[in-house]
Amino acid sequence: MNSQLKTLINAYEERILGQTTNLRLLLSAILSGGHVLLEGVPGTGKTQMVRTLSNLIGGEFRRIQFTPDLLPSDITGSTIFNMKENSFQTLKGPIFANIILADEINRTPAKTQAALLEAMEEGQVTIQGETYPLPEVFFVVATQNPIEFEGTYPLPEAQQDRFLFKLTIDFPELEEEMNVLKQVLDRRYLDESIDAILDIASFQAIQREMEAVTISDDVLSYIMQMVRKTRETESIRFGASTRAAISIAKAAKAWAYLSDRDYVTPDDIKIVAKPALRHRIQISPQMELEGVGLDQIIEELVGAVPVPR
Numbered sequence: 001m002n003s004q005l006k007t008l009i010n011a012y013e014e015r016i017l018g019q020t021t022n023l024r025l026l027l028s029a030i031l032s033g034g035h036v037l038l039e040g041v042p043g044t045g046k047t048q049m050v051r052t053l054s055n056l057i058g059g060e061f062r063r064i065q066f067t068p069d070l071l072p073s074d075i076t077g078s079t080i081f082n083m084k085e086n087s088f089q090t091l092k093g094p095i096f097a098n099i100i101l102a103d104e105i106n107r108t109p110a111k112t113q114a115a116l117l118e119a120m121e122e123g124q125v126t127i128q129g130e131t132y133p134l135p136e137v138f139f140v141v142a143t144q145n146p147i148e149f150e151g152t153y154p155l156p157e158a159q160q161d162r163f164l165f166k167l168t169i170d171f172p173e174l175e176e177e178m179n180v181l182k183q184v185l186d187r188r189y190l191d192e193s194i195d196a197i198l199d200i201a202s203f204q205a206i207q208r209e210m211e212a213v214t215i216s217d218d219v220l221s222y223i224m225q226m227v228r229k230t231r232e233t234e235s236i237r238f239g240a241s242t243r244a245a246i247s248i249a250k251a252a253k254a255w256a257y258l259s260d261r262d263y264v265t266p267d268d269i270k271i272v273a274k275p276a277l278r279h280r281i282q283i284s285p286q287m288e289l290e291g292v293g294l295d296q297i298i299e300e301l302v303g304a305v306p307v308p309r
Helices: 003-015 020-031 046-056 072-076 110-122 174-185 200-210 217-232 242-258 266-277 285-289 294-304
Strands: 036-040 061-065 077-082 087-092 099-103 124-127 130-133 139-144 165-169 236-238
Touching: 003 020, 003 046, 003 200, 020 036, 020 046, 020 139, 020 165, 020 200, 020 242, 020 266, 036 046, 046 061, 046 099, 046 139, 072 077, 072 110, 072 124, 077 124, 087 130, 110 124, 110 139, 165 266, 200 242, 217 242, 217 266, 217 294, 242 266, 266 294
Parallel strands: 036 139, 036 165, 061 099, 099 139
Antiparallel strands: 077 087, 124 130
């Protein structure tokens, strides 16, 4: 693993306490060119987590607060008539940045959600018939509040599938939460002047270096068996698509690279499978009535697939 990346990980974990696995999964997602759906109750540091990552890689950060009256043009941009120059002028929206925090994405109607998700999929934006490419390093983290659904517009399953991961942010352990409290009281936690460890060019070089990580046919078969089992299990109403298998493979390569290995192991697959599958499958009504959790079903499913040697 790149020495600068090791320094970045250490700085990230010192800055954001109690979320070590989620921080590495977030890094795995941006390294593999994916996007993340982040779910957690208010006050668990979701915004700080994304902003800090942007600062550490020297990227341009934009936060978009999604509301019911937000229009697609408020995200992508619009064309106005400049009376002084007697010509039309294109004003690019906040989506033209390296890291986008789409805060409470389920609070805006489907049309505005689709404008963001189209940009995620195509890597470009069309404004008044003119197409503009987005930055090469383009990472969207969309947040959702899991405890308040009044006046929300849930993301359709087909649109959730465009996210590489769905990460759930839980409360930290007591000691870690105490340390967060001390940082805030010492005014260190909210200090925005964190120094960049990388720049965008260096980050892209790391992404290219990560491509050398190998994944054997046996491990690829392990991924496919896992994904296909989601379609054959009675407790799951709708199984995962081929895109899920691609996401697991890409994310596993990034996780292996962050683990300082140039090859993927079945353990890497097990780590990334849950966040890669939890937003791509639906459990059956019977399981919902019995109160069985989605993560529990995924764990049982992964455990039922024979591990390659």
